[in-house]
Amino acid sequence: MHKTGHLAEEAPVWYEIVRNCLLNDILSFWKERTADYEYGGYITSFDREGNCTGKEKNIWLQARQVWMFATIYSRVEKDPVWLELAKRGRDYLVSHACAGNGRWYYLLDENGTVQQGTISLYTDMFVLMALSAYAEASGLMEDKIVIQETFDSLYQNVRNDNCRDTFPQEFQEGVVSHGRYMICLNAVACAREYLDGNKADELIRFCMDRIFGVLGYGEDGTIYEARTLQGGYIDSEEGHRINPGHIFESMWFVLEQAERVGRLEYEERALHTIMATFQRSRDEIYGGILHMLSDNGTDEQYK
Known part of the structure; x- marks a missing residue:
């Protein structure tokens, strides 16, 4: 290193x-x-002054907050407030958001009525992370079965190129997306101790192979947001889009897991990709990293 x-x-x-x-x-x-004392779970929509701007329950966001509070309790500060907040979100997920068979609703209204159903694998991934983090923080194994069911559904759906539950991305036949594999890498790693380790590692290897074998391009360290299944260009905004934040996250997850799952060759490639992306995406005017840029090296359309 x-x-x-x-x-x-x-x-x-x-x-x-x-x-x-x-x-x-x-x-x-x-x-x-953030605690919703009337309906359960969290309120997640506020303006800059902290005024509530909406009470609908996006399960993707509910799950991310469970993960956040549980992880803060486990790894940063053993304040019982964090565990209590994590439990509030966890209880809401399992009582309101579970569609069965390892799938999770995308959006509920403030009363808990389903507005959008099982339309997003990303929601399933974030719930997998949330319940696993809560299990670690609380020491309770009450969600082990639902964690395993959620993983089993992801094991099938992430590897299924015809799975249409890709919201908020529009499903495109024959097209693969970086986000699916990037998030799955982290979600499965978070849950691994509650799963069949061999099966979990198989899915992690699949995601790494897709990232480098399909979405990665040549020796220049580019990871595209979308490519054809054969690794070909897509002549669209998304097809030319480079997302530095996604790339940094993705390579971080690769570095954490490559050796364990037998993909040691990806470590050097990940390091090269990080440095190449950093050089490409530095904001030379204001500092920091550009949010998005095109593969031609400009960010004009994203300003």
């Missing part, structure tokens, strides 16, 4: 800066107002 010199020495300082910002700025906002 590459050494980072002075950055390694500064890591403890940066850890405290980030931890303080996370706990006392970002999470304090949500801790004070």
Whole structure:
């Protein structure tokens, strides 16, 4: 692995800066107002001043907050408030959002009535992460069966190129999307200890092979957001789109898991992809990283 010199020495300082910002700025906002004491779960829509702007329940967002609060409790701060908040979301998921057979609804209204059903594999992935993180934080195994059922449905659907439940992306026959495999890598890794490890690793390998074998391009470190099943170009906005944030996340997940699942050759490729993406996506005017850019190197259409 590459050494980072002075950055390694500064890591403890940066850890405290980030931890303080996370706990006392970002999470304090949500801790004070996200619990829905009337209908259960979380309120997730606010303006910048903290005023509620909507009470519908997007299960994708509900699940991400369960994961967040449970992970904060497990790995950052053993404050029982975080575990209580995680339980609130977990209870709502299993009582209102489960469609059965390892599938999860996408959107409910504030009363819990289904508005949009099992239209998104991403929702299933985030619920898998949420319930696994809550199991780790609470030490309770009450959700083990539903975790396994959710994984089993993903095992079938992620590998099925004809699965149409790709919302918010429009299903396109013969087209594969980076997001599906990137999120699946992390979701399965989060849940692995509650699953058949061999089957979990098989799905992780499949996702890595799709990322590098279909969505990756040549030696220049490009990972496209969408390609044909044969790895060909798609002449559309999405087909030319490079999403640096997705690439960094994806390569992070690859680096965490490649050796364990027998894809050690992907480690160097992931490191190369990270550096190539960083060089390509640096904002030379304002600093930081560009949100999106085209494969021609410009970000004009995303400003």
